[in-house]
Amino acid sequence: MADEVILLDVDVSMFGMRVRVALAEKGVEYEYREENLMVGKSSLLVEMNPVHKKVPVLIHNGKSVSESLVIVEYVDEVWKDKSPLLPSDPYKRAQARFWADFIDKKVFDAGRLIWMTKGDEQEANKKKLIDALTSLEGELGDELYFGGDEFGFLDVALVAFYPWFYTYETSGNFSIGEHCPKLIRWAERCMGRESVSKSLADPKTVYDYMLLLKKKYGV
Numbered sequence: 695m696a697d698e699v700i701l702l703d704v705d706v707s708m709f710g711m712r713v714r715v716a717l718a719e720k721g722v723e724y725e726y727r728e729e730n731l732m733v734g735k736s737s738l739l740v741e742m743n744p745v746h747k748k749v750p751v752l753i754h755n756g757k758s759v760s761e762s763l764v765i766v767e768y769v770d771e772v773w774k775d776k777s778p779l780l781p782s783d784p785y786k787r788a789q790a791r792f793w794a795d796f797i798d799k800k801v802f803d804a805g806r807l808i809w810m811t812k813g814d815e816q817e818a819n820k821k822k823l824i825d826a827l828t829s830l831e832g833e834l835g836d837e838l839y840f841g842g843d844e845f846g847f848l849d850v851a852l853v854a855f856y857p858w859f860y861t862y863e864t865s866g867n868f869s870i871g872e873h874c875p876k877l878i879r880w881a882e883r884c885m886g887r888e889s890v891s892k893s894l895a896d897p898k899t900v901y902d903y904m905l906l907l908k909k910k911y912g913v
């Protein structure tokens with residue numbers, strides 16, 4: 695019997711985009727179900743991710759997996775015959791996981807706080823984001839992708855933030871490319887892959903969603 699794969703997601707979610715890229719890399723067919731978090735959460739989302747109640751959630755043959763990086767690893771393990779994402783070398787694997795965790799701890803919050811704040815606070819968050827992206831640019835070095843010539847786990851983890859760069863830049867009136875030109879060239883290289891270009895949200899749609907979020911939060 696064929697696998698039943700369902701993804702509970704939100705188009706503009708960077709976390710959801712990671713899972714979409716991973717599934718596309720593997721050529722896995724799935725049913726996409728968009729949640730409307732502006733109005734609430736579906737009972738299926740609450741049932742499938744009762745701890746965090748957040749997207750993305752992958753439902754594979756009725757069993758749920760939550761947390762984007764955990765899902766990407768799961769997808770990599772289950773559909774292991776095509777496009778391996780995590781490096782086979784244990785040290786390189788540990789490094790990829792370290793930097794993916796770094797993205798969640800440093801890039802997400804700094805980025806979000808750029809559009810949520812103003813003045814000095816916003817300036818401090820712009821600096822935090824640039825510092826974090828500069829560290830990642832250093833980790834990339836002169837390689838085509840993180841860790842070498844092959845597109846992999848860390849590329850998936852970071853490229854999902856690329857559609858949000860326009861929102862960070864427009865809200866903070868700065869250019870990420872001015873500070874991290876190599877990283878932008880890497881992101882454009884990733885966009886040359888169909889698995890990425892067809893899975894990422896449109897930056898203008900992300901921006902409009904951010905405006906709705908600001909209204910919702912009253913910021």
Ligand SMILES: N[C@@H](CCC(=O)N[C@@H](CS)C(=O)NCC(=O)O)C(=O)O
Nearest residue numbers: 707708709747748749750761762763
């Ligand atoms: N650490 C989680 C973060 C997921 C997350 O924050 N999802 C957001 C959408 S981008 C969400 O579902 N928010 C709903 C809420 O916070 O209640 C992951 O990597 O999957």
